[in-house]
Each structure stands twice: as structure tokens, then as C-alpha cells.
Amino acid sequence: MIEEPKPPEYRVGIGTDIHRLVADRRLMLGGVYIPFPAGLLGHSDGDVALHAVTDALLGAAGLGDIGTLFPDNDPQWKDADSKEFLYAVKELLDKKGWEIVNVDLTIHTEQPKLGPIKGQIQRCIAGLLAIDFTAANVKAKTNEGMGEVGAGEAMAATAIALLRKKYKRTL
Ligand code: MG
Numbered sequence: 001m002i003e004e005p006k007p008p009e010y011r012v013g014i015g016t017d018i019h020r021l022v023a024d025r026r027l028m029l030g031g032v033y034i035p036f037p038a039g040l041l042g043h044s045d046g047d048v049a050l051h052a053v054t055d056a057l058l059g060a061a062g063l064g065d066i067g068t069l070f071p072d073n074d075p076q077w078k079d080a081d082s083k084e085f086l087y088a089v090k091e092l093l094d095k096k097g098w099e100i101v102n103v104d105l106t107i108h109t110e111q112p113k114l115g116p117i118k119g120q121i122q123r124c125i126a127g128l129l130a131i132d133f134t135a136a137n138v139k140a141k142t143n144e145g146m147g148e149v150g151a152g153e154a155m156a157a158t159a160i161a162l163l164r165k166k167y168k169r170t171l
Contacts, residue, residue, distance in 0.1 A: 008164050008165065009164070010162060010163065010165075011165075012060055012160065012162050013056045013057060013058065013061070013160070013161050015055025015057075015058075015059060015159045016159075017048045017052045018149075018154050018155070018156040020154050021041070022039065022040075023038050024038075025038065025040070028040070028045040028046070029048070029049050029114075030105070030107070030120075030124055031047065031086075032117060034112060043072035044080040045079060046082075049105055049157045050085065051066055051157070053105055053161065054066045054089050057093060057100065060161045061092075063092065069088070083124070086128050086129070087128050093163065097166045098164070099165075100129050100163060102136070102162055104160050104161075105157060106141060106159070107141070107156075108143055108149050108157065108158070109155040110149065111152055118139070121138045122136050
């Protein structure tokens with residue numbers, strides 16, 4: 001007798017992050033270096049966009065959060081390239097049998113204008129996660145001058161991710 005195929009199992013996760021913008025620090029955003037007079041403060045490179053995507057993926061897989069996996073008091077991650085975090089989580093998802101359906105990221109910042117850079121960030125995330133370019137959407141918004149983001153004192157990011165469980169073919 002042939003077993004009924006199991007319905008695909010999907011999981012969704014959300015990730016949010018905020019980092020201070022400080023003068024004279026390299027700005028790494030979405031894995032891309034952006035020439036700008038200020039950068040994101042953090043134990044790692046402070047890449048708020050990749051942190052949000054990483055947390056969305058971990059959340060979807062029920063694997064906790066970025067701070068637990070890569071503690072910000074661990075000297076190993078001092079000034080770490082956040083692409084390493086995202087790639088390590090992608091490998092973890094592979095091991096656990098999760099396939100990434102898509103991620104959608106919104107970056108909240110007044111400056112710099114991300115219009116010309118969004119495509120680069122999208123390519124970087126799609127490449128790291130080995131998903132189609134269209135499955136790694138990147139959006140940018142200002143905060144209309146309000147709050148810390150509006151004052152240019154911080155950048156924030158929100159991301160959502162959808163995972164599908166990979167089943168072994170039995171036939
Ligand atoms: Mg962070």
C-alpha cells in the first residue's frame with residue numbers, strides 16, 4: 001500500500017533589531033559596505049538588517065535567537081562579519097531539514113537613501129541563503145523624522161521568513 005504523502009509543513013518567523021549609528025565606524029548593512037560618515041555600533045559589525053533576517057530564520061525554525069547562538073560577550077564574535085551569523089544559521093537549517101521559502105526585510109533609516117543599494121543587499125542575502133533573488137525581498141523606509149531612527153541616531157530592521165520542512169522521498 002502506498003502511503004498518502006504528508007502535507008508540507010511550513011513555519012514562519014519574525015526578526016527585529018535596532019542599532020545605534022555612531023560616527024567614524026564602517027557602515028555594514030545587509031552584508032554590503034556603504035560609504036557613509038557613520039556606522040552601526042555593536043559587538044559584531046552591527047549589521048541590523050542581517051541580524052533581523054537571522055532572527056526571523058531562527059524564529060521560524062524554533063531555534064531561539066541570534067544572541068543565544070552568538071553571544072555579544074563572546075570575544076569570538078568581536079567585530080564579526082554578520083554574514084557569518086546568517087550563513088551559520090543557513091547551515092543549521094539545512095541540517096535540521098528546513099528549506100527557506102522566502103525572506104522579506106524592511107530597513108528603517110533616514111540616511112543614507114537605500115534605493116540604489118537595495119539590489120546589492122538583496123543579492124547578498126539571496127546568495128548567502130542560496131535562494132532565488134525574488135525570494136529575498138528588501139524594502140527601505142524612513143521614520144518620517146520621528147524617534148531615534150528619524151533623528152538619524154539609529155537604524156532598525158524588521159524581517160519575516162518562511163520555511164518548509166524537507167521530506168525524504170520514499171518512492
Ligand atoms: Mg543586532
